[in-house]
Amino acid sequence: MSASLVLIIVVATAYLATHLLYEWLAKRLLIVSGAEYLVLGILLGPQVTGVIPVEAAESFGPIIVLGTGWIGLTVGMQFYLPRLVRITGLTFRLAVIESLITLGAVTLVLWWAFPALGLTSQFWAIVPALALGAIAVASTPAGLDIALRDRKRREPVVNQLETSLGVNAFVAIVTTGILFAWVHRAPTSALRPPTPTEWAVITVGVGVLGGALFHLFLGEERKVDRLVVSLGGAVILASGTAAYLNVSPVLATLVIGIVLVNTSRGRNELRTVLAAAERPFYYVLLLLAGLSWKPSTSSTIVAVILLYVVVRTLSKVYATRASTIWNKATPQLGRDWGKALIGQGRLTVALALDYARRPELPIGDVVFTAALASVLLTEFAAARLVRAALLPIVEPLRDLAQRLPWIDAEEEDAASTASTVPAASVSGTFQVPDAEGASTLLSPDAEVTPSLGGIALGRRNLPRDAHPGSTRQRTEEASPTPPVQDATPLHGPVHGQQDSSPPSNTKPDEER
Amino acid sequence: MRRVIVLVLLYLLMQAVLPLGEGTPAALVLMAFGFLILGAYSVGELATTIRLPKIVGYLAAGLAVGPAALNFVSVPVMDQLAPVSELAIALIAFLAGAELQLEEVRNRGVVLLKMMTAELSVSFIGIVVVLASLHNFLPFLQGAPFTEVMGFSILFASVAVVHSPAVTMALLSESGAKGVVARTTLGVVLLADVAVVLSFSGALALARVLAPPEGDGGVGALVVLWEIGGAILVGAVLGGVVALYLRFISRELFIFAILVAFFGAEIAGLMHVEVLLTLLVAGFVAENAGGGGGEQLRHAMERAGAPIFVVFFALAGAKIKPDAVIQLWPLVIPIVIVRAAGIWAGTQIGAWWAKAEPAAAKYTWMGLISQAGVAIGLASVVASVYPERGEELRNLFLAMIAINETLGPILFKISLLRSGEATSDSFRGSGH
Numbered sequence: 001m002s003a004s005l006v007l008i009i010v011v012a013t014a015y016l017a018t019h020l021l022y023e024w025l026a027k028r029l030l031i032v033s034g035a036e037y038l039v040l041g042i043l044l045g046p047q048v049t050g051v052i053p054v055e056a057a058e059s060f061g062p063i064i065v066l067g068t069g070w071i072g073l074t075v076g077m078q079f080y081l082p083r084l085v086r087i088t089g090l091t092f093r094l095a096v097i098e099s100l101i102t103l104g105a106v107t108l109v110l111w112w113a114f115p116a117l118g119l120t121s122q123f124w125a126i127v128p129a130l131a132l133g134a135i136a137v138a139s140t141p142a143g144l145d146i147a148l149r150d151r152k153r154r155e156p157v158v159n160q161l162e163t164s165l166g167v168n169a170f171v172a173i174v175t176t177g178i179l180f181a182w183v184h185r186a187p188t189s190a191l192r193p194p195t196p197t198e199w200a201v202i203t204v205g206v207g208v209l210g211g212a213l214f215h216l217f218l219g220e221e222r223k224v225d226r227l228v229v230s231l232g233g234a235v236i237l238a239s240g241t242a243a244y245l246n247v248s249p250v251l252a253t254l255v256i257g258i259v260l261v262n263t264s265r266g267r268n269e270l271r272t273v274l275a276a277a278e279r280p281f282y283y284v285l286l287l288l289a290g291l292s293w294k295p296s297t298s299s300t301i302v303a304v305i306l307l308y309v310v311v312r313t314l315s316k317v318y319a320t321r322a323s324t325i326w327n328k329a330t331p332q333l334g335r336d337w338g339k340a341l342i343g344q345g346r347l348t349v350a351l352a353l354d355y356a357r358r359p360e361l362p363i364g365d366v367v368f369t370a371a372l373a374s375v376l377l378t379e380f381a382a383a384r385l386v387r388a389a390l391l392p393i394v395e396p397l398r399d400l401a402q403r404l405p406w407i408d409a410e411e412e413d414a415a416s417t418a419s420t421v422p423a424a425s426v427s428g429t430f431q432v433p434d435a436e437g438a439s440t441l442l443s444p445d446a447e448v449t450p451s452l453g454g455i456a457l458g459r460r461n462l463p464r465d466a467h468p469g470s471t472r473q474r475t476e477e478a479s480p481t482p483p484v485q486d487a488t489p490l491h492g493p494v495h496g497q498q499d500s501s502p503p504s505n506t507k508p509d510e511e512r
Numbered sequence: 513m514r515r516v517i518v519l520v521l522l523y524l525l526m527q528a529v530l531p532l533g534e535g536t537p538a539a540l541v542l543m544a545f546g547f548l549i550l551g552a553y554s555v556g557e558l559a560t561t562i563r564l565p566k567i568v569g570y571l572a573a574g575l576a577v578g579p580a581a582l583n584f585v586s587v588p589v590m591d592q593l594a595p596v597s598e599l600a601i602a603l604i605a606f607l608a609g610a611e612l613q614l615e616e617v618r619n620r621g622v623v624l625l626k627m628m629t630a631e632l633s634v635s636f637i638g639i640v641v642v643l644a645s646l647h648n649f650l651p652f653l654q655g656a657p658f659t660e661v662m663g664f665s666i667l668f669a670s671v672a673v674v675h676s677p678a679v680t681m682a683l684l685s686e687s688g689a690k691g692v693v694a695r696t697t698l699g700v701v702l703l704a705d706v707a708v709v710l711s712f713s714g715a716l717a718l719a720r721v722l723a724p725p726e727g728d729g730g731v732g733a734l735v736v737l738w739e740i741g742g743a744i745l746v747g748a749v750l751g752g753v754v755a756l757y758l759r760f761i762s763r764e765l766f767i768f769a770i771l772v773a774f775f776g777a778e779i780a781g782l783m784h785v786e787v788l789l790t791l792l793v794a795g796f797v798a799e800n801a802g803g804g805g806g807e808q809l810r811h812a813m814e815r816a817g818a819p820i821f822v823v824f825f826a827l828a829g830a831k832i833k834p835d836a837v838i839q840l841w842p843l844v845i846p847i848v849i850v851r852a853a854g855i856w857a858g859t860q861i862g863a864w865w866a867k868a869e870p871a872a873a874k875y876t877w878m879g880l881i882s883q884a885g886v887a888i889g890l891a892s893v894v895a896s897v898y899p900e901r902g903e904e905l906r907n908l909f910l911a912m913i914a915i916n917e918t919l920g921p922i923l924f925k926i927s928l929l930r931s932g933e934a935t936s937d938s939f940r941g942s943g944h
Binding site for chain 2: 008009012061062064065066185187188194202209212213216217224225228229230232233234235236237238239240241243244245246276277280357
């Protein structure tokens with residue numbers, strides 16, 4: 001049986017199975033699906049069973065490049081400037097501090113460890129150390145998406161997490177992009193090899209050109225068919241060009257994403273197209289990552305993995321805690337919101353693959369193995385980690401829900417009258433005092449629910465007979481306008497604005 | 513103007529990037545793929561401004577960036593992009609099969625069969641006669657014995673009569689035409705495809721007897737039988753599975769469409785059955801047993817396949833060798849004329865025989881001139897069976913296909929416009 005056929009069968013079967021099980025797993029067990037593809041890839045690959053031989057695995061190179069580029073694009077699409085400018089300085093400050101501390105801590109420790117473990121020379125150790133430092137910054141948004149599902153909430157801690165996820169991704173991609181420009185192999189055919197700065201500019205230039213081509217090509221058309229061709233063409237061209245120039249395809253497509261989301265009038269259609277392909281691309285990428293995996297010949301790999309995971313986890317948890325306390329934001333955010341950033345996923349895989357596919361860079365197999373190990377160890381639990389991080393900060397809501405059992409009854413009443421009366425006038429608002437005595441305007445259907453302010457509990461944690469989806473369903477029924485299903489992390493109101501904001505599912509996200 | 517700027521930017525990008533890069537072949541292939549999508553699509557749109565079908569623009573773009581001109585898409589890159597062409601052919605075959613409604617086959621099957629039989633027979637005989645008469649223009653047939661000349665003439669004609677489901681589907685999709693000329697042309701093209709697959713296998717077997725290839729054994733009748741019968745069997749099973757999916761799951765059709773085409777092509781290759789026929793049957797079964805979900809799948813497939821079709825036609829254009837066309841013109845021009853005349857005469861006879869509608873009798877032949885991927889595929893098979901004489905034979909095929917694939921879409925467009933089944937606006941407004 002040909003390798004391509006095996007891959008198609010595996011992807012199709014696994015995708016269908018996951019697709020059918022995904023909602024169930026997410027709702028009942030809060031499990032993020034994905035890492036199993038990685039294991040499957042490793043099992044089918046040349047290192048274990050050899051069902052898919054080395055040559056066949058290498059022939060999937062274009063798909064890997066395209067997959068990494070696609071992930072860069074989805075990250076870039078989150079950076080919609082009108083939304084970003086509404087986020088407070090404090091939120092950004094905390095996110096940037098956490099990112100830089102994680103980057104610095106992991107880089108420094110591994111820079112010391114690699115030569116100490118005999119993996120590389122002191123001179124070269126900075127390259128893999130910085131790469132793993134950048135990869136360590138990335139966190140998966142899947143946990144937050146599953147924990148919140150399609151309910152975008154107004155709690156400061158959720159806004160903080162969404163902002164941090166975006167900043168983390170940005171820092172990780174830009175750092176690896178600069179790293180690849182810095183250690184770029186000089187082309188033999190060029191009259192004068194470009195400098196690292198020029199390579200970095202070229203990387204960004206490829207992205208800008210891709211975005212410009214997209215717009216010129218698309219023109220005034222809004223048809224989805226044309227959008228698919230235009231988007232596909234621009235991303236494929238930019239990813240391929242970046243890979244051909246040996247610079248970072250993820251950074252190039254990140255730039256395309258930023259250009260598109262800030263200049264395209266059809267950004268919602270774009271998101272729809274991207275969302276349709278995002279999960280399959282990720283699964284294929286995971287599978288191919290598993291196939292591409294080469295076990296490190298060094299026995300010290302376990303030490304590297306341990307160092308990476310431990311230092312990263314400590315940085316995420318304690319850097320956030322320290323910076324939150326330092327900035328006196330504990331009452332709004334709690335101390336442990338950094339736990340929600342521990343999970344690693346698609347971006348980690350993309351960046352690690354991008355590094356490992358460059359033969360000129362040292363110990364690619366070690367970097368790749370450590371990153372994959374981290375994904376395997378943390379992605380399954382990402383949603384649970386998010387829940388663990390957020391529960392303390394929404395505890396007052398749990399208390400309120402338990403003290404006021406008539407809330408559900410009122411919601412049902414609201415649902416029954418929603419067809420004639422606007423939701424806001426039916427439900428009114430509650431003044432919930434926060435820890436500092438300030439009040440937060442909360443609509444009962446948005447906040448006081450058995451799902452703890454939108455954070456899924458899992459069936460066994462629900463206070464009464466509520467199904468995790470049932471309250472949401474009632475909320476949607478009660479609302480006169482359809483809910484917005486937007487999974488982009490960097491959005492929503494900001495601290496200080498939430499008091500006057502309407503419920504998150506009452507306006508298109510562009511207007512928020 | 514916008515499209516010209518896109519093309520200029522793409523040209524500058526390639527000029528700047530190619531000397532700077534030393535990336536992997538995978539990266540080069542991906543870059544060429546993206547370049548072809550945007551570049552060929554833009555040229556296709558430019559073609560509509562001078563009233564040519566988009567497909568002619570795709571072919572022209574391929575010719576311009578291929579080895580014959582700019583060489584942005586070199587021969588190794590084209591080889592690497594071969595899976596894209598295979599996927600495109602699979603998608604086209606599935607879509608073509610899905611276009612055939614059981615009801616229509618019942619109602620018009622006899623008419624289509626009679627027209628196809630007459631058209632194929634007349635053009636086949638005409639091409640055999642003209643090639644046998646002019647065989648001295650082909651260096652490897654100069655002074656060859658009569659049996660060998662006849663063997664090659666029959667083999668050549670069995671490929672030369674083939675049409676292009678891809679071009680037909682592309683133009684029907686572009687124009688949205690659904691009238692009697694459009695349906696008859698599509699029906700004849702699809703039926704002819706099946707017939708050509710059958711006759712080609714037979715002709716190849718006969719040629720191997722009359723002109724034995726260098727160091728190769730023959731092909732048994734059982735093998736031919738399996739290629740055809742197995743394709744129908746495998747296609748029916750695949751179509752049945754797709755129909756079940758459409759009835760009971762019917763989700764993620766965009767991805768599913770691509771997977772079906774990939775899977776069909778791979779499984780057909782693995783089981784040594786005819787790929788086109790397999791996907792054709794699968795499409796037919798899925799459409800007619802899918803409980804109404806077939807239309808959704810077709811739309812998803814058209815959407816997913818749009819960039820793939822563009823690249824497929826651009827690659828077909830890149831394979832054109834202008835120098836080969838020029839060298840062989842004394843032979844190619846008569847063959848092209850005789851083929852066109854044979855198609856015209858055959859459809860007239862077939863329409864009279866089947867008592868077809870006047871519009872079908874008058875215009876169908878114009879939609880049957882096109883040749884593209886299937887013909888190139890069959891030509892490659894011939895070249896692989898006769899490796900020593902294959903290169904000249906392949907050039908002859910490519911020269912003929914180059915003319916037909918350029919003229920064919922133009923003629924088909926004219927036929928749809930004159931029959932009133934499409935308008936200039938419907939061609940211009942299409943997204944494909």
